[in-house]
Amino acid sequence: MKILVVEDEEILRLNIMDYLKAEGNVCDFADRFDTASEKMTLYDYDCILLDLTLPDGDGLKLLQQLKKEDKSDGVIIITARSSIDQRIEGLSLGADDYLIKPFHLSELSARILAVVRRRSFKGNDLIVFNELTIDIQRKTVKVNNLSINLTRKEFDLLLYFLANKSKVIAKSALVTHIWGDHADMADSFDFIYTHIKNLRKKLVDAGCKDYFHSVYGVGYKFTDE
Amino acid sequence: MRLFTAYNRVLLITSIAGLLLIGYLFYHTLSNYLNKQLDNYLVEELLEVKDYTTKKESFPAHTAFEDLVIEYHQIRQVSLKRHFGDTIFYNAKKQVEETGRYLEEDLQMGGQIYRVKIIASKIAHADQAKSIFLVIILPVLALLLLLLLVSRYMMKRIWLPFKQLLLNLKSFNLNQEQNFAQVSTSIAEFKELNDAIVDISQRVKSDYREIKLFTENASHEMMTPIAVINAKLDMMLQSADLSEEQSKNLIDLYRATAKLTKLNQSLLLLVKIDNNLLRDREQLNLKSVLIEKLQYFQEFTQQNGIVVNVNLQNHSLLMSRYLADILLDNLIGNAIRHNKEGGNIDIKLNSEGLWVSNTGANEPLDDKVAFERFYKSPSSEGMGLGLAIVKQIVELHQFGITYSYQTGVHTFAVFFKHHSANSPIL
Numbered sequence: 001m002k003i004l005v006v007e008d009e010e011i012l013r014l015n016i017m018d019y020l021k022a023e024g025n026v027c028d029f030a031d032r033f034d035t036a037s038e039k040m041t042l043y044d045y046d047c048i049l050l051d052l053t054l055p056d057g058d059g060l061k062l063l064q065q066l067k068k069e070d071k072s073d074g075v076i077i078i079t080a081r082s083s084i085d086q087r088i089e090g091l092s093l094g095a096d097d098y099l100i101k102p103f104h105l106s107e108l109s110a111r112i113l114a115v116v117r118r119r120s121f122k123g124n125d126l127i128v129f130n131e132l133t134i135d136i137q138r139k140t141v142k143v144n145n146l147s148i149n150l151t152r153k154e155f156d157l158l159l160y161f162l163a164n165k166s167k168v169i170a171k172s173a174l175v176t177h178i179w180g181d182h183a184d185m186a187d188s189f190d191f192i193y194t195h196i197k198n199l200r201k202k203l204v205d206a207g208c209k210d211y212f213h214s215v216y217g218v219g220y221k222f223t224d225e
Numbered sequence: 226m227r228l229f230t231a232y233n234r235v236l237l238i239t240s241i242a243g244l245l246l247i248g249y250l251f252y253h254t255l256s257n258y259l260n261k262q263l264d265n266y267l268v269e270e271l272l273e274v275k276d277y278t279t280k281k282e283s284f285p286a287h288t289a290f291e292d293l294v295i296e297y298h299q300i301r302q303v304s305l306k307r308h309f310g311d312t313i314f315y316n317a318k319k320q321v322e323e324t325g326r327y328l329e330e331d332l333q334m335g336g337q338i339y340r341v342k343i344i345a346s347k348i349a350h351a352d353q354a355k356s357i358f359l360v361i362i363l364p365v366l367a368l369l370l371l372l373l374l375v376s377r378y379m380m381k382r383i384w385l386p387f388k389q390l391l392l393n394l395k396s397f398n399l400n401q402e403q404n405f406a407q408v409s410t411s412i413a414e415f416k417e418l419n420d421a422i423v424d425i426s427q428r429v430k431s432d433y434r435e436i437k438l439f440t441e442n443a444s445h446e447m448m449t450p451i452a453v454i455n456a457k458l459d460m461m462l463q464s465a466d467l468s469e470e471q472s473k474n475l476i477d478l479y480r481a482t483a484k485l486t487k488l489n490q491s492l493l494l495l496v497k498i499d500n501n502l503l504r505d506r507e508q509l510n511l512k513s514v515l516i517e518k519l520q521y522f523q524e525f526t527q528q529n530g531i532v533v534n535v536n537l538q539n540h541s542l543l544m545s546r547y548l549a550d551i552l553l554d555n556l557i558g559n560a561i562r563h564n565k566e567g568g569n570i571d572i573k574l575n576s577e578g579l580w581v582s583n584t585g586a587n588e589p590l591d592d593k594v595a596f597e598r599f600y601k602s603p604s605s606e607g608m609g610l611g612l613a614i615v616k617q618i619v620e621l622h623q624f625g626i627t628y629s630y631q632t633g634v635h636t637f638a639v640f641f642k643h644h645s646a647n648s649p650i651l
Binding site: 009011012015016018019022080100101102103104105106167168169170171172173176179190191194195215216217218219 | 446447448449451452453454455456457458459460462463467469472473475476479480482483486521524525528
């Protein structure tokens, strides 16, 4: 996928690009309003990550410009502004998603995948990974063409892992993904363990290879290596 | 007490007291003066009696005196000098009892001592006094009444701009774009007041704008570095040669960053509620939101063997969805976090309010400080902002909240009824 990262904070931008490049994406960047505006006009991207507060302009104006030029790039707003008004304004101007800083790179990756999928596969939204087939629309999972029953949270987890294949995902990223921003229950990390244990068991019982690898209690990795 | 009432009360009390005092003094002086007149008349009559007795060696007949009653008593010795006084006597002519003025004096006649008492009726004089009194007091009373009416009317008229100022102040809303509506008046004091209010409202508005700006900037300035830390941690996690030692450090760093994020979010949330920046009110069915929440918290309750009892009635209210979420998250989250293994949570909802009770520590919270920022019970792992946020949300929506404790059960009750109907925030 071709992704444009519009972000003026250099370290954050480099990190995002490194993470996304490691997944095989092509990344371009803009750290100012005018360069972003130029690149958005010249090229087509699968997804644009847009910071709203740029040193020389309001990111929302870039959204308007994109709309005016009738472009179909997916846009995810990444911002520290968390007011609902702005969120609504951003989404009504044609952004596909809205991610509030700070966020986990794994979360960003999952959102990008969702946006790109939603834009490119209309209706027929299948993710295939070896013997696993996932229908995002119908929220069904098949192992070797055999349906298995997953709870909503287990389904979300599996999708999240698939969006971050071969990456180590921090437990705190999983917790935030499943329970949202307000989850700060001291033992929520244990629940992630329980959920993954259950998900793993259901997949393995259905004849799926065990792709889950625990990394010293800090996170998990989903890989077929 | 209204200004008019206070003013009129003082005016009425002083005028009534003054009127009574003046009336009393006036009446007293008048009757004293009339008594003196009567006394002189009585003395003259007595002199006539004396003349008569020295000439004729006997007392004049009773009938010789018009309008007067005269009595003679023989007594042993002289004891009384001339003496005036008030009395009630029987007027034989009119055949009624009347008030009168009398004069007593002892007289010698033919070696005998007599006491002579002459009584004159006071009726005519009293009538005279009464009419003089009324002629003077009644117009004064009328004048006073007129003054009261005029002052009442003037007060209403003069204070009209003040009332309008108050009205405009009450309808002034910091969140709306329009400025304070000015009141034009010719009275200097009210003009000054109007100018002062206009001045203050403009300053408040600009301060308010700055706070909004500060909130946004603080959010951005703090969130971005935290975002960098988070991203760096996520990258470090990907390195192939991660040792167990490093992983443990990463876990602690993740936790600390999460806590920092949460702290920053909570503080910004408090600032936003304080400044009423969250105004996405909608009609919420609290019951369905609660059911959703309980599903969300399912794992947490099941894990600790906590039994959740619910008694929910349908109740809709106008509330920010975002804040309702946070309110319930905090209340239910607390009830789980501060519960004990195999404990209970009772949730009751009706049109009156919402009650969340949980079993927990055998010590009540200090309800004076429980809702204050950064207060936390010794066992709490949180930051002490949860209940402060709850209180702020409750106050924003003009609900009420109470905490109570009874034998190991802690209850937080949110009451939906307005505390004070006349202080609209929105």
